[in-house]
Amino acid sequence: MAAIVIFVIILLVFFIIISNFKIVPQAQVFVVERLGAFNRELHTGPHMLFPFIDRVAKKVSIKEQVADFQPQPVITKDNVTMQIDTVVFFQITNAKLYTYGVERPIAAIENLTATTLRNIIGELELDATLTSRDTINTKITVILDEATDRWGIKVNRVELKNILPPREIQDAMEKQMKAERERREKILQAEGDKKSQILVAEGEKESKILKAEADKQAEILRAEAEKEAMILRAAAVREQKILEAQGEAEAIDAVQTALAESLKKLNAANPNEQVIALKSLEAFSKAADGKATKIIIPSEIQGLAGLAASLKELTKE
Secondary structure (H helix, E strand, O other): OHHHHHHHHHHHHHHHHHHOEEEEOOOEEEEEEEOOEEEEEEOOEEEEOOOOOEEEEEEEEOOOEEEEOOOEEEEOOOOOEEEEEEEEEEEEOOHHHHHHOOOOHHHHHHHHHHHHHHHHHOOOOHHHHHHOHHHHHHHHHHHHHHHOHHHOEEEEEEEEEEEEOOHHHHHHHHHHHHHHHHHHHHHHHHHHHHHHHHHHHHHHHHHHHHHHHHHHHHHHHHHHHHHHHHHHHHHHHHHHHHHHHHHHHHHHHHHHHHHHHHHHHHHHHOOOHHHHHHHHHHHHHHHHOOOOOOOOOOHHHHHHHHHHHHHHHHHHO
8 A cells, every 4th residue: 555655656746747847849938937926938948847836827939920910991191991901020029028018919919000000091192002002011110110119029021911992992093094004005106106107217318328329439430430441541542652653763763774774885885976966866856746836956956957868868869
């Protein structure tokens, strides 16, 4: 019987020890109370509690968390009621403040987000609300982070998930967007036609310019060709005249040379006066064959003519 009691006591002590041995997982913090008052925070790893004195009051996750809140009705500055739902990204940085700072922290964040959103949207008109998401997100984030700091919560980011204006506003916006798209389409089409006409005109202009330049070049080449031909013809005529002049000069030179040679041979033969007179008579006959209307006959030739007549008479006898 005593052994059974000892065994039960040992089993009870072991159970108490095991039940007060705590292992804190990664990214969690345990808040420990001793006799109902905050004692300490247990971080990642094994820990031992005092039996019947210490207890884990709250297990807090320090990972970043996401809270997706339901759409909240808000009114813009121009009295348009719309539904906006938000998504809040937050992280618990102080487990003690999170445990004892506020009752139902998530509900507190939701209500604080709704009131802050109403205040911000109430200062904006509909168009500004639809086009200022980043500004609204930044303002809500700053306000929530400052307000939740005393709760041990760090608000990292707030996003407007959906902005739902009334149905009639949506219809009007769709019509406006359709009209704007049609207007832009017409503008783009007109700009396209304008650019097309400009390109066609520029193409025609370039074509005319190129054609004019081609004609100009052709005229220049034609004129240069004619100039070259005239130069070549003139050069040919000049060469021909030079050759003719050279030929005449050579012919005259040959005649003079032949005459000089004949005179040399005549002098070498030592002619008498009758031969010289006869040569003079031949030269005179050649001169008389010309077109001159008047001929002056030297006296020596007249004597020779008489001599020639005498010789003719003697020949007849």
